[in-house]
Amino acid sequence: MDRLTAVTKIAELTNSIERHNRLYHEEDRPEISDQEYDQLVRELIELEARFPELAQPDSPTKRVGGAPLPFFEKVVHKTPMLSLGNAFGEDDLRDFDRRVRQAVGSQAVRYVCELKIDGLAVSLHYENGLFVKGATRGDGTTGEDITQNLRTIRSIPLRLSRPLTLEVRGEAYMPKPAFEKLNKEREERGEPLFANPRNSAAGSLRQLDPKIAASRQLDTFIYGIGELQGESVDSHSEGLDLLETLGFKVNQERRVFADIEEVISFINTWTEKRPTLPYEIDGMVIKLDSYAQQQELGFTAKSPRWAIAYKFPAEEAVT
Numbered sequence: 001m002d003r004l005t006a007v008t009k010i011a012e013l014t015n016s017i018e019r020h021n022r023l024y025h026e027e028d029r030p031e032i033s034d035q036e037y038d039q040l041v042r043e044l045i046e047l048e049a050r051f052p053e054l055a056q057p058d059s060p061t062k063r064v065g066g067a068p069l070p071f072f073e074k075v076v077h078k079t080p081m082l083s084l085g086n087a088f089g090e091d092d093l094r095d096f097d098r099r100v101r102q103a104v105g106s107q108a109v110r111y112v113c114e115l116k117i118d119g120l121a122v123s124l125h126y127e128n129g130l131f132v133k134g135a136t137r138g139d140g141t142t143g144e145d146i147t148q149n150l151r152t153i154r155s156i157p158l159r160l161s162r163p164l165t166l167e168v169r170g171e172a173y174m175p176k177p178a179f180e181k182l183n184k185e186r187e188e189r190g191e192p193l194f195a196n197p198r199n200s201a202a203g204s205l206r207q208l209d210p211k212i213a214a215s216r217q218l219d220t221f222i223y224g225i226g227e228l229q230g231e232s233v234d235s236h237s238e239g240l241d242l243l244e245t246l247g248f249k250v251n252q253e254r255r256v257f258a259d260i261e262e263v264i265s266f267i268n269t270w271t272e273k274r275p276t277l278p279y280e281i282d283g284m285v286i287k288l289d290s291y292a293q294q295q296e297l298g299f300t301a302k303s304p305r306w307a308i309a310y311k312f313p314a315e316e317a318v319t
């Protein structure tokens with residue numbers, strides 16, 4: 001194959017792989033099997049090996065990861081990763097609302113409610129639109145560099161739709177069907193089972209060999225912006241819309257309410273609907289939407305005064 005043909009073939013394969021990725025992740029309607037998808041990636045790997053100067057930095061082949069690492073490097077987060085205060089009942093939420101309104105006075109208040117995904121918190125760093133580093137939350141200030149493992153997660157874009165430099169936060173998780181399939185395979189091999197999808201996601205991303213993470217069908221929901229250069233947004237919901245346009249997978253169940261009683265009713269709805277989701281959640285995150293109002297409330301020693309995590313009661317074990 002001559003170089004010009006290789007350029008065309010590489011572009012065709014890349015576009016096809018990225019299209020199938022979007023169908024699989026954003027629209028949940030894959031047109032080809034995982035095996036056919038992997039075959040496309042293998043063809044691209046072979047072409048890039050024959051014409052290395054034609055390999056792109058955000059090529060889908062960069063997802064399969066290199067050799068196992070000897071250890072994980074430490075990463076200091078540009079902006080510390082939050083931990084949230086907890087609410088265990090409706091009155092805790094009403095107390096939270098009272099504190100918020102005391103601080104913002106007569107200003108209108110909007111709360112963004114988002115499902116609290118039960119996975120592993122991660123931070124993703126992009127430079128000029130390219131995914132360059134990903135890390136675990138760690139202690140909130142310093143995490144572990146698990147870039148190689150995160151690259152294998154197909155819902156994490158290797159290149160954003162705009163060449164922005166930013167750091168985002170989200171949750172890497174294992175969907176319930178993938179968890180059940182993984183444990184079934186481990187049982188057949190006589191290996192110890194994972195206790196729940198969160199442990200299996202964490203266990204998969206803490207592996208030094210990226211081939212293991214690549215085999216685990218992990219997924220992500222991105223829900224926060226740490227650092228953002230060259231763009232400004234005034235509220236959390238605007239930030240989520242920006243994340244979506246950039247190519248991140250953002251959970252669609254988010255809602256904005258003006259009144260804490262509507263938040264409580266939304267939480268009660270999801271307490272019932274929780275088992276119908278194809279991924280595990282352990283509560284609801286409620287955030288003050290306006291960044292200006294968030295700034296007015298600020299932080300306690302360890303968590304924001306403008307957000308709270310409502311924890312669902314432990315799910316009844318399925319007998």
Ligand SMILES: NC(=O)c1cnc(N)c2cc(Br)sc12
Pocket residue numbers: 082083084114115116117118119121171223224285
């Ligand atoms: N949407 C969100 O803000 C969200 C979802 N799921 C989670 N496990 C967490 C944790 C923090 Br801290 S925020 C958050």
